[in-house]
Amino acid sequence: MVSPAVALIGVFIFVPMVLTIWLSFHQWSTQTGFEAARFVGLRNYEDILGPISVGRDFKRAFLNTAIYTALSVVAILPLSVIFGLLVYQSRVAGGQFLRTILFSTYMVPMIAVALVWSKLYSPSEGPLNQILFWVGIGPQSWLSSPDTALYSIVILNVWQQVGYFTVLAIAGLTQIPSSLHEAARIDGANPVQEFFGVTLPLLRRTLLFSAVIAVINAVQVFEPVALITQGGPANSTNVLTFHIRRVGIERAQGGLGSAMAVMLMLSLIVVIVLIFSLARQKEERA
Amino acid sequence: MTAMSPGRRSLRRIRRRTGNSLLFVAIVAISVIAAFPLVWMLLSSLKTPAESMQTPPVWIPSTPSLTAYREVADVIDAARSFWNSAVIATVTTAGILVTSLMAGYAFAKYRFRGRDLLFAVLISTMFLPPIVVLIPLFRMVTYMGLDGHLFGVIVPYLANAFGIFLMRQFIAGVPDDLIDAARVDGASELRIVFSVVAPAVIPAIAALALFAFVYHWNTYLWPLTVLQGNTEDYPIVLSLGRLLSYNRGAMNTGLVMAGATLAVLPPLVLFVFLQRFFVDSIVSTGVKG
Structure with missing residues (x-):
């Protein structure tokens, strides 16, 4: 019963995963068979961590990915909680509508998102600089300057993903027993105290899960770079x-x-373990 | 606490009402910002080339035209690309449904040695970014003679951890009596999976089907790597990438936006009409685990 799934996942995920590790100790051209790989020990690692251009490029890509991931997570988590509270708590009309709008951006292919945003960011014909002009801010160079390009891609990523995490936050909010909110109010807590004393601590598991997923999604960023910036400028x-x-x-x-x-995989494992241990520490202190 | 005077009570009501309208304003503002890029995409696809190039930008096209859509259909053979996307997304989804139902049933209802370990190992692949296995996987698919071919796009993704996880969660709630009754009637295990268990978890099947379809409609990295420039087999997301290089610069804005609108429509329409299934499945699997 489990064999079709196990066979497929084994052949197409675990075998290539082992091969990735094995190949990382070999010199091997992707255009040749695996049998042509020549063992070189740790030389690939020395190269990508070393001072020559291979190493410089890799370390830069690693740093860029780390910044991109950290900023994405730091922006997405608080926004998802705020939007989640808006949808969940508001008895006003429009909450469900907001959820639909937010989540629908997550359904859209990243390639289309990248194309649309590249036009939004266009310095002269794009609407974003026009809007900034209306509110009295000078034109930004967005994707065309090395100082702002990475942040611009973070913004489009946050825009695309925040709806998914909002739905996760709503799911977390619905699991908080309403009796706890009532108890806090009877004790005279104001909404701010209620949020930090009841809501946030009880959302911790949700936020933990969200953080892990957000990290994993963020390291997969590809389309905007492959299509629009080609890794540049500079x-x-x-x-x-x-x-x-x-x-x-x-x-x-x-x-x-x-x-x-392999370096990416190891770093991800470290980050995920760190996130979990951070959460556990807090749990023990609480 | 002393009884509230009428004045204080109405003050409270006013405060709550202004609070509500503030919330409403916030909701409207966020909705507008969130929807803006897609609205801009649609508007731009209807502009004339001259309007797309104007500075400051034109917001509403003066004479909406479908010229860009007609051009897209020619430049990238949009019909063919749509067909390829549909084949990739449908066949992959069908495979995922079958493998996930079977494995989910076994993990939920069978007891066998190493079950929980095997499940944990399988689920751990949910957290693996595809790039980590991309290089050897590409070579393996080439060995199988599937590079440059739609099958090469589909075959590696016929089973996934999320599907197994979702199905196990839901099948665990199917009463054992139902399954035992079918066994007494002499039904085979496969028959039980597909004609007893499956009908009992229709909402989960719908959710998984939608997620898988949208994911494989949208996915870009793997088809790009496998198809190796065989543009005949390109799904719409890859053809969209070609559109950008077809005519670089501002000239192609309308074209690109029309192509993007076409590519966005199927997943968006599916979601808007069936969003209950998406949201319910996230709520029931996302955080309980």
Whole structure:
């Protein structure tokens, strides 16, 4: 009964995962068979962590991905809670409508999001600089300057993803027993105290889950970079998924690309373990 | 607490009413901001090339025209791309439904050695970004002779951890009596899965089908890698990428926006009409786990 699923996931996920690790210790062209791989020990790792251009590019891509991921998570989580409260608590009309609008952006292909935002960001014909002009702010260079390009992609990512996390937050909010809210109010808590004393602590599991998913989604950023910026300007948007594919598939340096993929996997494990242990610490203190 | 005077009570009511209208304003403002990019996309797809290039930008097209859509259909063979997307998304979804129902049933209702360990190992793949296995997976698919082919896009994704997880959650709630009764009647296990268990978890099947369909309609990295420039088999998301390079610069804005609108429509329409299934399944699996 489980064999079709186990066979498929085994062959198409676990086998390539083991191969990625194995290849990371080999020099191997992606255009040749696996048997052509030549063992080189840790040299791929020395290269990608070293001072030559391979290393510089990888470290830059790693840093860019880390910044992109951190900013995305830091923006998405609070927004999802605020929007979630708006939808969940408001007896006013429009709550459900807001949820529909927010979530629908998550359903849209990232490629379309990237294309549309590249036009929104257009310095002269784009509407964003026009709106900024109306409120008295000068034109921004958005995707065309190395100082702002990565942040611009963070914004479009937050726009696309926040609806999904809002629905997660609403799901978390519905599981908080209303008796706890009533008890807080009887004790004379104002809405702010109620939020920090009752709502937020009880949302911790939801936020933990959201943080992990947001990290995993963020490291997968690819379409806006591949299509719009090509990693530029000046490497400022070169992120890992784009970089690993460029090295491992387009330049066919399968060994190097695999070593980078292993580094990504290890870093993800570290980050996820950190998020969980942080949450556990807080739980013990509470 | 002393009894409230009429004045204080009405003051409270006023305060609540202004609070509500503030909330309402916030909801409207956020909705407008959230919807704006997609509205802009639609409006831009109806502009003339001259309007798309104007500075400051034109917001509402003066003479909406469908020229851009006609051009898109020619430039990228949109009908063919749509067909490819539909094939990829439908076949992958069907595969995921079958494998997830079977595995979900086994994990929910069977007891076997190592069950929980196997389940945990499978579920851990849910957290694996596809790029980590992309390079060897591409080579493996080439070995199988499936590179540059729609099958190469589909085959590696016929089973996934999320589907198994979702199905186990829901099938666990199906009464054992129902299954035992079918066994007494001599039904095979496969028959039980598809004609006893499946009908009892229709909402979960609908949710999984929608999620899988939308995900595989939208996915870009893997088809781009496997199809290797075989544009005949390109799904719409890949053809959209070609559209951008077809005519770089502002000239192609209307074209690109028309293409984006076309690509966005199927997942968006599915979601708007069936959003209950999406939301319910997130609520029931997302945080309980």
